[in-house]
């Protein structure tokens with residue numbers, strides 16, 4: 369389902385409604401919400417916060433599961449995705465910090481990172497899987513940190529960040545060289561296991577990626593094209609992001 373709203377605020381409201389609708393259908397004892405970082409879902413998180421304030425939603429029992437994390441940042445680094453999600457989601461919607469799962473990218477060597485990736489898959493499975501996965505899209509079509517070329521059935525693993533993504537994310541770090549070179553990310557197969565996907569994209573910088581993902585071929589060159597494969601995907605766009613459709 370592709371929803372085109374006049375502006376970013378309305379796109380965020382529609383995405384919030386799609387998230388709440390998906391969570392209302394969660395079958396397990398506690399709903400599981402997959403969380404994305406980046407600027408795209410910030411309006412959605414604020415809309416969910418308003419729903420809580422108005423008594424239309426409650427995340428006290430909800431588990432949060434992050435899509436990805438940088439490798440090599442020390443625990444507690446303000447741009448590490450655990451800290452970002454604590455600031456931008458937990459404190460906004462009232463999700464308990466102890467119910468937030470983030471892959472551990474602070475471990476030192478490749479073996480430990482591979483164990484952290486496997487542990488993360490096991491943790492998601494133990495929660496009963498993700499009910500609703502919130503997604504943004506990279507300007508190069510990445511989902512999470514699944515860069516172009518990512519295998520369509522991939523699971524959580526270590527990935528090298530593309531030069532484009534490191535440039536795009538340099539704004540969060542003192543300099544371009546401070547952006548980590550690697551990450552842990554849920555795989556495209558992991559993301560596809562979520563029962564509902566809700567993607568938010570706004571602004572003309574995303575128009576090409578959105579058009580390629582939704583109307584181009586299903587291909588590892590455009591990781592977000594896997595959305596076409598999922599039976600319950602809601603894509604919430606503003607008019608600028610929809611301009612290439």
Ligand code: GLP
Pocket residue numbers: 404405406407408409435436503504505506507511512513533537
């Ligand atoms: C980041 C994140 C993605 C996010 C994307 C877009 O690198 N790992 O999950 O969707 O880039 O970010 P933004 O929404 O700020 O454009």
